[in-house]
Amino acid sequence: MATILDTIVQHKLTEIQLKKKLFPVSHLERSPLFQRKGFSLSEALKNSKSGIIAEHKRRSPSKHNINQKLYVNEVVAGYQKASACGSSVLTDNSFFGGSLEDLQLARASVDFPLLRKDFIIDEYQIIEAKASGADVILLIAAILNAQQVKKFSKLANDLGMEVLLEVHNEEELQANFNAEVQLIGVNNRNLKTFEVSTEISKQLSTLIPKEIVKISESGLKSANDIIELREFGYRGFLIGETFMKTENPGKSAQQFIEEIEGKK
Numbered sequence: 001m002a003t004i005l006d007t008i009v010q011h012k013l014t015e016i017q018l019k020k021k022l023f024p025v026s027h028l029e030r031s032p033l034f035q036r037k038g039f040s041l042s043e044a045l046k047n048s049k050s051g052i053i054a055e056h057k058r059r060s061p062s063k064h065n066i067n068q069k070l071y072v073n074e075v076v077a078g079y080q081k082a083s084a085c086g087s088s089v090l091t092d093n094s095f096f097g098g099s100l101e102d103l104q105l106a107r108a109s110v111d112f113p114l115l116r117k118d119f120i121i122d123e124y125q126i127i128e129a130k131a132s133g134a135d136v137i138l139l140i141a142a143i144l145n146a147q148q149v150k151k152f153s154k155l156a157n158d159l160g161m162e163v164l165l166e167v168h169n170e171e172e173l174q175a176n177f178n179a180e181v182q183l184i185g186v187n188n189r190n191l192k193t194f195e196v197s198t199e200i201s202k203q204l205s206t207l208i209p210k211e212i213v214k215i216s217e218s219g220l221k222s223a224n225d226i227i228e229l230r231e232f233g234y235r236g237f238l239i240g241e242t243f244m245k246t247e248n249p250g251k252s253a254q255q256f257i258e259e260i261e262g263k264k
């Protein structure tokens with residue numbers, strides 16, 4: 001049976017073909033954002049007390065509607081005011097209700113690192129990310145082979161962006177030991193079953209090379225989750241729903257960060 005990832009990838013293939021015709025690479029390269037020097041998320045995390053990367057996410061396959069009412073620029077500005085290290089912006093439209101325009105609006109509102117959160121399967125999307133103001137791209141090991149991870153990481157780095165490689169099990173990690181990425185994220189959500197458990201972050205923590213910044217992603221709800229995962233060497237924590245389901249995600253991030261910092 002096809003998983004949600006299979007369905008998303010299938011959809012992306014069609015979407016990318018269409019976009020390549022509408023907006024060829026030469027068009028993307030003319031974006032003023034294409035020339036900007038990016039912010040480093042790995043450095044921001046190394047220098048941060050909280051390590052929070054706060055996400056803008058309207059809906060998702062596992063939770064459906066989360067929050068459709070807010071403006072992306074206000075949400076990310078709230079996250080920056082809350083002293084988050086950076087923000088993740090979902091740019092997939094069909095399954096998450098996001099867009100590249102969201103990323104561009106976010107870029108215009110903040111001056112901290114922005115992650116393009118999407119399902120990257122083609123170099124075209126990396127160029128699109130740069131042209132829309134991203135500082136970091138997400139590569140999901142479950143939908144790419146090791147060769148693609150290497151090639152895509154090189155392109156992103158050449159364009160001045162960092163790479164967050166997302167894994168969910170030991171095989172995905174082993175397959176990409178040679179990848180030149182700045183950040184590795186362990187997704188606590190199994191993208192096939194939607195089951196969420198921070199146990200997977202704990203299990204994989206010792207297998208991630210020390211020089212790479214470790215991020216725990218998804219299902220993080222309390223300051224205690226963060227304090228506990230920090231003991232396993234995690235420096236970054238990607239949080240979406242916990243903030244987005246509230247009326248004021250920036251304020252909710254601020255209270256969360258204050259609580260973590262108070263507990264240090």
Ligand SMILES: O=C(O)c1ccccc1NCC(=O)[C@H](O)[C@H](O)COP(=O)(O)O
Binds near residue numbers: 004238
């Ligand atoms: O969130 C989903 O339902 C989902 C389904 C299929 C692929 C990816 C999905 N989520 C992307 C993410 O990784 C999360 O948005 C991110 O880690 C934040 O998670 P959370 O704090 O649980 O909103």
